[in-house]
Amino acid sequence: MSIKQVSVxxxxxxxxxxxxxxLLAEHGIDMRALSIAEATDFGxxxxxxxxxxxxxxxxxxxxxxxxxxxxxxxxxxDEPGGLHNLLSEFNAARVNIEYMxxxxxxxxxxxxxxxxxxxxxxxxxxxxxxxxxxxxxxxIGRI
Amino acid sequence: MERYFQPEIECxxxxxxxxxxxxxxxxxVRRVWENVPYYRKKMEAQGVTPEDIQSVxxxxxxxxxxxxxxxxAYPYGLLGAPRKDCVRIHSTSxxxxxxxxxxxxxxxxxxxxxxxxxxxxxxxxxxxxxVQVSYGYGLFTGGAGLDxxxxxxxxxxxxxxxxxxxxxxxxxxxxxATVLCCTPSYAAYLGERMKELGLGPEDIPLKAGxxxxxxxxxxxxxxxxxxxGIKAFDIYGLTELSGPGVSFECSExxxxxxxEDHFIPEIIDPDTGEALPEGAEGELVxxxxxxxxxxxIRYRTRDICSLTYExxxxxxxxxxxxxxxxxxxxxxxxxxxxxxxxxxETVLLNQGFAANYQILVDRVNNTDTFEILVEMTPEMxxxxxxxxxxxxxxxxxxxQSMLGIRPKVTLVAPKTIARSEGKAVRVxxxxxx
Numbered sequence: 374m375s376i377k378q379v380s381v382x383x384x385x386x387x388x389x390x391x392x393x394x395x396l397l398a399e400h401g402i403d404m405r406a407l408s409i410a411e412a413t414d415f416g417x418x419x420x421x422x423x424x425x426x427x428x429x430x431x432x433x434x435x436x437x438x439x440x441x442x443x444x445x446x447x448x449x450x451d452e453p454g455g456l457h458n459l460l461s462e463f464n465a466a467r468v469n470i471e472y473m474x475x476x477x478x479x480x481x482x483x484x485x486x487x488x489x490x491x492x493x494x495x496x497x498x499x500x501x502x503x504x505x506x507x508x509x510x511x512x513i514g515r516i
Numbered sequence: 517m518e519r520y521f522q523p524e525i526e527c528x529x530x531x532x533x534x535x536x537x538x539x540x541x542x543x544x545v546r547r548v549w550e551n552v553p554y555y556r557k558k559m560e561a562q563g564v565t566p567e568d569i570q571s572v573x574x575x576x577x578x579x580x581x582x583x584x585x586x587x588x589a590y591p592y593g594l595l596g597a598p599r600k601d602c603v604r605i606h607s608t609s610x611x612x613x614x615x616x617x618x619x620x621x622x623x624x625x626x627x628x629x630x631x632x633x634x635x636x637x638x639x640x641x642x643x644x645x646x647v648q649v650s651y652g653y654g655l656f657t658g659g660a661g662l663d664x665x666x667x668x669x670x671x672x673x674x675x676x677x678x679x680x681x682x683x684x685x686x687x688x689x690x691x692x693a694t695v696l697c698c699t700p701s702y703a704a705y706l707g708e709r710m711k712e713l714g715l716g717p718e719d720i721p722l723k724a725g726x727x728x729x730x731x732x733x734x735x736x737x738x739x740x741x742x743x744x745g746i747k748a749f750d751i752y753g754l755t756e757l758s759g760p761g762v763s764f765e766c767s768e769x770x771x772x773x774x775x776e777d778h779f780i781p782e783i784i785d786p787d788t789g790e791a792l793p794e795g796a797e798g799e800l801v802x803x804x805x806x807x808x809x810x811x812x813i814r815y816r817t818r819d820i821c822s823l824t825y826e827x828x829x830x831x832x833x834x835x836x837x838x839x840x841x842x843x844x845x846x847x848x849x850x851x852x853x854x855x856x857x858x859x860x861e862t863v864l865l866n867q868g869f870a871a872n873y874q875i876l877v878d879r880v881n882n883t884d885t886f887e888i889l890v891e892m893t894p895e896m897x898x899x900x901x902x903x904x905x906x907x908x909x910x911x912x913x914x915x916q917s918m919l920g921i922r923p924k925v926t927l928v929a930p931k932t933i934a935r936s937e938g939k940a941v942r943v944x945x946x947x948x949x
Binding site: 378380382383384389410411412414415417419433436437438439440442471489 | 712892893894897899900901905926927928929930931932
């Protein structure tokens with residue numbers, strides 16, 4: 374099942390990311406994963422949180438510009454070729470990846486990857502047909 | 517149905533208007549000669565005496581007044597009436613240099629409010645209407661002018677002044693405001709805030725808005741009309757010449773009628789000072805023929821526009837001026853190219869951005885740097901860096917084709933550009949020339 378990623382517009386200036394983390398901390402929002410993509414004058418913080426709805430409210434209150442998109446999360450065995458094996462399934466299913474990022478868990482022997490793909494619903498379906506189930510938020514929460 | 521506040525004046529014959537203008541001009545010149553030594557010296561230097569001025573046809577013999585004169589004569593040097601007859605001042609924001617302080621007698625306030633009442637009725641207001649005045653009150657002329665005009669029409673007037681946007685929206689809804697008066701940038705901001713609150717045009721009773729005190733484009737007009745569900749009217753004025761109401765739009769919205777019984781317009785070549793023929797674009801010069809306390813004669817507004825005396829289908833006979841292209845004060849010369857902020861606004865709105873921007877100009881190694889900060893909007897934001905950079909590139913290209921030079925476009929977070937409860941800070945020019 375796909376999960377919701379929150380993308381937040383950040384000006385490329387000192388203190389901007391700080392304002393965001395402060396807001397999330399004050400609202401008790403737990404980040405599961407975070408990645409920052411940067412252009413010259415702005416950046417986008419992409420976050421997976423424990424409660425996307427509450428996060429949306431907090432961001433609006435803090436006057437941040439944010440957008441939600443559906444992403445896929447997969448566990449990857451922490452061993453040589455782990456990611457490669459996963460991607461070979463993506464390749465076989467003709468899934469186009471726009472961007473991806475990894476996050477670690479306390480659990481030994483596994484890493485996790487978040488994938489933003491061109492057509493999330495279609496990718497989910499074709500990957501499922503190949504026996505690959507993406508993780509839902511609850512499963513990520515347990516990590 | 518077109519409504520007039522003073523039909524016998526607004527629709528008077530051109531001959532009648534000319535008689536009024538001539539009569540008043542002759543008197544005005546005499547009064548100024550006697551009461552304003554500063555202007556008398558200018559007249560003497562030009563070899564003109566009040567006897568030379570017999571009618572409005574002699575107007576061009578008189579010397580110009582400019583903002584520089586206002587600075588030099590600050591604060592009381594241009595007073596045309598005894599100070600004891602003056603009852604009020606208003607003042608500019610001083611964004612383009614030293615503040616202008618303008619004086620008013622009771623008579624001056626009366627004629628100013630008449631002008632604003634004409635503008636309100638031309639926008640469809642009657643004594644049945646509820647007029648919310650969200651222009652700043654105080655030193656700024658916007659609040660006082662439209663407030664007074666609204667009283668004259670007999671509208672229920674809601675003097676909210678600027679700021680506290682949520683309360684503004686509450687009053688519009690609770691009191692059933694039908695006419696809104698404020699700066700165009702504040703109207704746009706109100707619209708944005710309404711969207712955030714999940715309110716659309718159908719949720720507010722407004723039907724018309726009178727917006728002025730800032731340059732704004734046709735695109736911005738359409739944008740405001742759409743988000744607020746109103747017809748938006750332009751109004752023009754300067755503190756030096758009372759304030760808003762020097763000219764205003766009628767229902768035809770093909771230029772703004774100048775209140776010619778009080779203000780005589782001319783168009784001149786801004787470089788040579790020579791009068792230009794009807795229809796030619798040039799600097800607007802205004803003579804206030806019956807203002808007592810601050811009697812501006814041939815005042816150079818620095819606004820670039822043109823005039824038409826063609827009869828307007830609305831029935832008014834007063835001359836119409838085009839929307840000023842930009843105050844020559846606002847015009848920037850960047851790498852030798854003339855840039856008006858209103859042009860930038862046009863491109864932004866055409867490409868789906870809000871008109872929240874700031875122009876930064878600096879000079880590094882003898883070359884002008886030209887950067888435009890543009891606020892990101894929720895509608896334009898996506899999680900893809902590539903798509904946002906494409907928007908930036910398109911914007912930059914659009915600006916280049918409009919302006920002739922390419923600015924750097926920087927996207928900033930919403931509400932970071934100082935605005936607009938009064939006037940937005942559109943230009944930051946750090947060049948030391």
